[in-house]
Structure formats: C-alpha cells, structure tokens
Amino acid sequence: MLEYLLQRAFQGVLTVFAASIIIFLVIRLVPGDPAAMYAGVDATPETVEAIREEMGLNAPLVTQYFAWIGGTLSGDFGRSYVAKVPVSGLIAARVEPTLVLLIGAVTVMTIFGFAMGAAAAISRSRAVDAALTAIASFLSGAPVFWIGLLTILLFAVYLRWLPVGGYVSLADDPVASVKTMIMPCLVLGLAMAGTQARFIRASYKEVLNADYIRLAQAKGASRMRVIRKHVTRNALVPIVTVFGVAIANLLGGAVVIETVFTWPGLGLLMINSINMNDYPTVQAILLLYVVIFVIVNFLTDLSYTLIDPRIRLTGAKT
Template identity: 40%
Template structure:
C-alpha cells in the first residue's frame, strides 16, 4: 500500500509540474500586452513600460516562470494588479463560495443519482427503466445554464421563493447564504446526476448477473438487501470514479453558473481576471484547481481499497 501511495504521489507531482509549464506558457502566448490592456489605449509609453517592469514582464520567460513557481511553493501567490490585494486573499474569499457550492451540488447529484440508478437497474427492461433512462438522457443533453435560467424563472421570478442571484455572504447568516446557493447548486447537480445515474445503472446491471448475486437470491435474501448491500457495493468502483471527476468539474467548471447567478466565486474570478489580463490571478487559480483535482483523484484511488478489499491485498 505504501509503494502504491508513493507511486500515486509521484505521478501527481509530475502532472502538477507539467501543468504549471503548460498554464504559464499558454498565458504567455496570448495576444496583446497585459500592461497596455490594463492601462487602456490612451496610456503613455512611459506608464506602460513602468507597469511592465512592475509586473516583471520585462524579464525572460524562464526567470518569470521560476519566480512564479517559487512564490507558489512558499504560498506567496503574488498581488493582483486589478484588485490591488494579495492573490491568496482573493482565492480564500472566493473559495468560500465555490467550495460549498460544489459540495452541495455533489451531495444533491449523489442523492438523486444513486436511488435512480438502483431503481432502474432493479427494473431493467421495464417501463420504469425506460422512463428513468430517458429522463437521464435528457439531463445529459441539456446544458446546465439552461437549467439555471429555467430555475430562475420558476423559483425566483414566478414563485419568489429564492433570490435570482447574488450572494449576501456568510456573515449574513447560514440560511440566507444557503438560500442564495440553492438554485445554482441544483442547476449544477441535475446534469451530473443524470450522468451518475446512467453509470450506476450500468454497473449494477453488470453486477446483478454475477454468480454471488444468484447465490444470495437462492439463500432467500430480500431484494432490497441483495441490491443495496451486495450488488451496490460491488458496483461502486466506476461510481466512485465518476464522483471524483464530477467534483473536479463542479469545482473548476462553475464559470458559467457563477456568472448566471452573479456569484463571487472562483469561476467568476477567473472570468474577470481573463478579461482584465490579470495573469497572476489566472495562473494561481488554475494551478490551485489542478492541485485540487490531483488530490481528489488520489483520494478516489484510496477509496477503491476501502470499497473493495481485494484491491488492498493487491496493493
């Protein structure tokens, strides 16, 4: 198990190093001068040159890259030229919105998808199975921003149950903050629940054909026990894989939803920083998301050994 962990950690560090080079290089080759874009077309050459020196753009590629990496390793992400505050403070403030939003969305999608997948697998080939899979196909095909607009119209404009956008902050109280996150969380969760339900059903259908399931039924175990205790646990490996990928997507792919609901999260921060060519913010947030995804994948790999004891023996 220790050697397995070391291999996974080494692979994660290598991925992080390659990602840092790619992120830095891609942002460097973007057209336009960040200093001139930030100051505007009417800025003088002296002012533009002074800002370029302040941003370190007058130095070479490798010098700026290693300076940036050294700052990341020491948790010094630099200072945003747009907001005039440390980038780490910006990330901490915005993560307080994006991280709860991703967790709520993941919990909702799991709570919807697992029962639907088990329900459809237990009724394979029947009308209920067809209806459930048709609904999940619709959820996969429709983009989340369409769900977001529909939810805003129904629950915010028509029924007036929740706000249409904005975030009051956690200091305003737990319920007002959660109330502002309900609609975006549902908009993010529905497409992910559709994908997870289909994966759960497929994995369960395959497991339900195994010999040990027939043995459990021959012993007279109730159908509920066979499904939830024996079949579902053995079908959890692909489900866990999708859960890990979904959390990474929910954390990093909220740019559209946060802009629809005007949420001050990491997705909106990246969108604004790209428009304003605040490169240090974009680089730091993207690398943080890459590191988070690597950690999540490592945790998913470890959870395999918890769900399936045979993998612990192999490791």
C-alpha cells in the first residue's frame, strides 16, 4: 500500500516538473513584449532595453527558468510586472472567490449529477430515462459561456432577481454574497453535472445487468435493497474516476465563468495577466492549477484503494 502511494506521489512530482517547463516555454510564445508594454508606446528603445534587463528577460531561457522554479520552490513566485507587488499576494487575494465558486459548483454537480444519473439508470420508465439522458447531454454539450450569458439575460436583465456579476464575501454581506453565488455556481455545476450524470447512468446500468445482481433479485431481494447494498458500491470506482476528472475540469470551466460573471478569482486574474504579458502571475496560477490537478488525481487513486481492496493489491504488485 505504501509503495503504491509513493509511486503515485513520485509520478505526480514528475508531472508538475514537466508541466512547469511547458508552462514556462508556452507563455513566452504569446505575442507581445512585457517590457515594451510596461514602458508605453512613446518609450525609446534604450528605455525598453533597460526595463527588459530589470525584468531579467535578457538572460538565457534556461537561467530564467531555474531562477523562477527555484524561487517557486522557496515560496517566492516573483513580482508582477503590472501590479509591481509579489505574485503570492495577488494570488492570496483571489483564492477565496475561486474557492467559493468551486465548492458551490462541486455541490451542484454532485447533487444534480448523481440524481439525474441514478434516476435514469434505475427508472423502469423509458421516457424518464430518455428525458434525463437528453437533459444531461444538453448540459454537457452546451458551451458554458453561452449558458452563462443566457442566465444573466434571464435572471439579471429581464427578471432582475440577481446581480449581473461581481462577488461579495460572506463575511461582508451574507445575503448579497449568496445572490452573487447563485448564477456562477449553478451554471458551472450544471455543466459538469451533465457529464457526471451520463457516466453514473452507464456505470449503474452495467452493474444492474450483472449476473450476481440478477441472482440477488431472484432470491427475493427488493430492487431498492439490491441498488443500495450492491449496485451503488460496485459502481463507485468508475464514478469516482469521472468525479475526480470533473473536479479538475472545473478549474478550466471556472476561468470561463469568472470572465463571464466578472468574478474576481484566479481565472479572471490569469486572463487579465495574459492580456498584459504578466509572465510571473500567469506562470504561478497555471502551475497552481497543475498542482491541484495532480492532488485531485492522487486522492482519486487513494479512494480506489478504499472502495475496492482488490485495486490496492493490484497497485502494490505493479
């Protein structure tokens, strides 16, 4: 068991290291010169060159990378080219809105995803199954930004029930905070719930058609008892897999949602930083996303061993 976990942890470290190299190189392929942007349109070439030297952009790429990754390992993400403050401070100020958005979206995704998927799988009505499957397919296929804009148009513009966007902390005003959370959390959560529901339905259907389930029903066990005692547990492994991937995908969806709803989280900060060629800020946020993705995958692998001991034994042998 310990060997299995150590192996997964080592793979995670390698993934983060490889991703840091890719992030560093890809960002520098983005058109634009941070020094020229910071200097302004009227700056002389000498001024731009001096700023590039100050930013460390004239150093070889290898030197720039190791300076960045070395500082990151010590907790120093560098200074923002635009805000002229430590990047760690910028990130810390944006963590709460993003965390609130993700928690709300995960809650919505879990409730609606499991409800739609399980109901479609265990329903004896083909019409109910078809309707729930169609809804799940629509939610998983529709662009998140499009659903977000329609939601704003309906509930904020026409009905005027909710604010168009922005974020209010729970500590400042609980009522206003909940109002700002409803649309972003619902839109992001329901988009992920569609995919979740389809996989849950397929997983439940597969287990329901297994021979041992039919045997249990033939022995007189009620349908709900079979579902509660046998189906749900044996369907959990693929469900947990999709759940882990969905949580990681929420990070990407959160960037879109934060942009649509002007939600002042890490996603919006990253988009603004990309537009301003703020390398240190973009690098730090992307690397943070990778670390979160790796941690979620590690916890997903760990949950396999808790759900099914056979996976624990198999993982220990590999």
